[in-house]
Amino acid sequence: MTADDDVQLDAGKARLVIAPGDGGALHSLTVDGTELLRQDPGTGCFVMAPWAGRLGYGTFTVGDQTYRMPINNPPHSIHGTARDGAWEVVSASATEATLRHRLTDPWPFAGTVTQRFALTDTGLTLSLRIATDHDPFPAQGGWHPWFLRELPPATGPLAVDFRPAWQYERGADFLPTGRHIAPTPPPWDDCFGMPDGVLVRLTWPGFLELTISSRVPDVVVWTLPEESLSVEAQSGPPDGVNTDPRMVTPDSPLDIRVDWTWRRLSPN
Known part of the structure; x- marks a missing residue:
């Protein structure tokens, strides 16, 4: 197997395709032969590391040294390297x-x-570790899935249900202002605080209920694309490596686990 070969996992009637040659992304997740993830380039589900979401103006500071990352979502850097x-x-x-x-x-x-x-027939566990060789650095991580809204077996479009404790107020530059506000109605390109752990339920009526759960405290929900929506469980809010850095040291890597579990639904 080479780095360009896809890795396929099969468990019962669930199948996962992982692409090491495309940033370690998930290219496909099917349940009972139905694709759950968007398929055009840059979608599917990709890992976000060593930071998640937007890194404000592409800069972060460790000690007295400021570092600059490439700007790939002007004026910010986004989703890590x-x-x-x-x-x-x-x-x-x-x-x-x-x-x-x-x-x-x-x-x-x-x-x-x-x-x-x-992978099992009823779920997928995603685990992530960010570790340093020597020098401490701030880090965040998570995954960015693109779930299809319309699936052929479903009797209606995808619905999302969750109960966040707060929404991070988003400034004009799309970074959190530092204020917590009451959750607003969609559409969203927003981060929400769930301090007891992320719990989000996605339902394709008459087909599948998929629950995203994790001990991480934050989740970004992005509903703006017409074809898909994203539920991104992550270890901190956008720009968190600046506002609330979690330092990775040789003795303390950053470990993240997110579980996707699903159950089949009968048509009404």
């Missing part, structure tokens, strides 16, 4: 796989990002 890098397949079986990415330029600190996937 790992999704653009090469991934090594560490191990793969019928239902589980582990991939590893070396953090390199433009990220200024040596380290690794490791993804682990475990």
